[in-house]
Amino acid sequence: MTAGRLDPQMAGILRQRQAAGLPALETLDIAAARAMADIGFQHWNQDPPVVAGIDDLTIAAGLPVRLYTPRADTDPGRLILFLHGGGWVVGSIASHDGLCRRLALATGLRVASLDYRLAPETRFPGPVVDAVAGFDWARSRAEAVFIAGDSAGANLALAAALWLRDAGRPGPRGLVLGYGAFGAPHDGPSHRAFGGGEHLLTTATMAWYWAHYLGHEGPPRDPLAAPLLADLRGLPPMFVGAAEFDPLRDDSLMLADKVPGATLVHWHGVTHGSLLMSRALSAADRMIGDMAGWILR
Numbered sequence: 001m002t003a004g005r006l007d008p009q010m011a012g013i014l015r016q017r018q019a020a021g022l023p024a025l026e027t028l029d030i031a032a033a034r035a036m037a038d039i040g041f042q043h044w045n046q047d048p049p050v051v052a053g054i055d056d057l058t059i060a061a062g063l064p065v066r067l068y069t070p071r072a073d074t075d076p077g078r079l080i081l082f083l084h085g086g087g088w089v090v091g092s093i094a095s096h097d098g099l100c101r102r103l104a105l106a107t108g109l110r111v112a113s114l115d116y117r118l119a120p121e122t123r124f125p126g127p128v129v130d131a132v133a134g135f136d137w138a139r140s141r142a143e144a145v146f147i148a149g150d151s152a153g154a155n156l157a158l159a160a161a162l163w164l165r166d167a168g169r170p171g172p173r174g175l176v177l178g179y180g181a182f183g184a185p186h187d188g189p190s191h192r193a194f195g196g197g198e199h200l201l202t203t204a205t206m207a208w209y210w211a212h213y214l215g216h217e218g219p220p221r222d223p224l225a226a227p228l229l230a231d232l233r234g235l236p237p238m239f240v241g242a243a244e245f246d247p248l249r250d251d252s253l254m255l256a257d258k259v260p261g262a263t264l265v266h267w268h269g270v271t272h273g274s275l276l277m278s279r280a281l282s283a284a285d286r287m288i289g290d291m292a293g294w295i296l297r
Contacts, residue, residue: 154180183226
């Protein structure tokens with residue numbers, strides 16, 4: 001697989017990461033892995049942009065939601081339900097605070113960030129159930145709901161839409177999927193090119209995430225876990241963002257190829273996780289702008 005040139009700011013971030021010599025998540029126990037991941041998330045969430053309002057709520061399912069209101073005259077009829085990444089194992093409302101603020105400001109819409117339950121304490125399909133519960137709550141607050149997510153959150157967003165479709169229920173107005181994990185084989189071109197450890201996410205870490213989420217090693221078999229195995233007809237409009245230097249790039253390319261009418265955007269020069277990096281990566285704001293522009297189209 002050929003790739004272009006790393007964004008210079010992205011290359012600097014990778015050099016700093018390499019110099020830090022951090023252990024791989026899969027070499028740690030769950031508590032230590034989450035603690036280390038949280039340190040990284042805290043770095044990217046320093047000095048976040050200001051929004052008009054932030055409300056920390058709990059929905060009927062007992063799940064925390066953080067609701068961001070970008071300005072006083074925000075359109076009450078539309079809302080974005082956001083599902084954070086982190087391999088279903090790490091991450092939280094706090095880890096994606098800066099991204100959700102920026103998405104709210106870029107769209108002018110409210111963003112509701114859902115703290116779904118994490119694996120291995122809650123394995124598949126529990127987080128999918130939580131995502132559907134989050135959508136139900138969002139639909140009680142707005143007529144038009146978009147579901148957005150990055151990485152594992154993009155997986156859950158698509159799985160929730162499949163769940164709703166199969167139940168014959170109204171689904172989201174649209175899906176906004178940033179470099180998601182959709183079940184592409186780990187021996188494919190993008191994993192071979194970018195999964196070795198030089199581009200943040202590794203193939204080994206991704207296998208560790210899947211094992212904790214599913215409760216077993218090996219590829220996922222259920223279409224709600226691996227949506228590339230699903231019948232993808234009858235879904236809402238879909239935005240798919242693919243990071244160039246990402247072992248999950250094939251997941252996004254294969255998904256867009258299987259969904260007629262999907263909007264595929266190639267995010268050149270960046271790695272997995274880059275949507276969080278606006279503090280040091282100008283491309284991250286452009287990527288968020290791509291997502292916002294599609295929602296507002």
